[in-house]
């Protein structure tokens with residue numbers, strides 16, 4: 001029916017435009033809307049500290065100034081610049097104006113599926129720019145350590161080409177179970193550091209990792225990102241909050257991402273905690289690329305296009321690798337959960353059971 005077709009094409013056009021804009025924001029590409037806005041260099045630049053809706057705080061010449069976007073750019077500030085961005089600013093009629101954005105070395109973004117709209121490919125939310133290193137902060141005990149959160153963050157960071165390390169904060173509360181989870185990541189070659197801001201453990205170690213870098217702290221609310229930032233800054237200016245007793249979830253104390261300089265050439269971006277990470281817009285065939293430990297097994301699966309998901313146990317060498325304990329069961333469970341999200345499948349327990357009880361399954365299938 002023409003009416004619906006017209007509506008659909010309107011929606012498609014809108015969504016293409018939206019995606020195009022998100023892409024341009026993410027990669028800082030020059031385009032018609034923001035002609036001449038992205039430049040490769042300038043004499044003196046400022047660094048974006050914090051972005052509000054329509055203006056941003058910029059560290060410029062040793063001072064913090066508030067600046068607005070160049071007038072001809074028809075977008076609001078928080079769609080265009082992000083903490084860590086380098087900008088060329090100029091005083092125009094008593095107001096600092098962001099004239100140009102310097103080409104980014106990286107942009108950390110996450111996708112967000114909009115559940116209120118059908119067929120929405122998801123929107124992209126940029127978090128910070130020019131990040132050299134991301135620290136995935138997790139906590140012992142409060143809130144509980146969930147490997148699935150780490151796995152999703154590792155995917156997003158790899159996708160943004162940003163190296164990552166893991167920091168287990170509150171190591172004063174660490175349990176044997178936490179250690180088991182962390183050892184999986186150590187085995188994958190990821191640097192894991194343990195800290196306690198209460199007992200001043202591991203802070204110097206963490207500083208050594210962050211020196212001469214623009215780093216970012218990401219993770220759930222209440223893990224101690226702001227406490228760690230305070231510990232590194234050597235003061236306690238940033239507000240921190242207690243994990244609520246009832247839900248054991250943080251209270252979302254930090255509400256906007258903010259850039260802090262702690263050494264001549266070293267900075268940290270402290271971010272607000274998030275509850276969950278959506279990776280459902282990833283391509284299902286590519287999810288396994290984010291699980292490097294599958295690599296030596298996946299080529300031997302019976303089917304070339306094996307997703308190590310619904311395929312029978314006997315044909316899937318990755319599943320057999322998990323069953324034999326050579327691939328971490330936790331990581332495989334994460335993989336299944338992510339595949340369920342991507343493929344819109346409700347439950348993975350049947351698939352998971354075939355791994356946990358391979359012998360029984362084999363007997364049954366005989």
Ligand SMILES: Nc1nc2c(ncn2[C@@H]2O[C@H](COP(=O)(O)OP(=O)(O)OP(=O)(O)O)[C@@H](O)[C@H]2O)c(=O)[nH]1
Nearest residue numbers: 196197222224225226227240241242252253254273
């Ligand atoms: N036991 C223990 N508690 C800590 C440690 N570091 C921080 N905390 C506590 O953990 C709680 C949360 O700390 P925050 O620094 O606000 O956590 P956050 O990750 O910044 O939280 P959001 O801003 O909500 O994302 C506070 O009550 C801190 O006092 C630690 O090393 N050990």
Ligand SMILES: [Mg+2]
Nearest residue numbers: 225226253254
């Ligand atoms: Mg905080």
Ligand SMILES: [Zn+2]
Nearest residue numbers: 301306308316
């Ligand atoms: Zn397979």
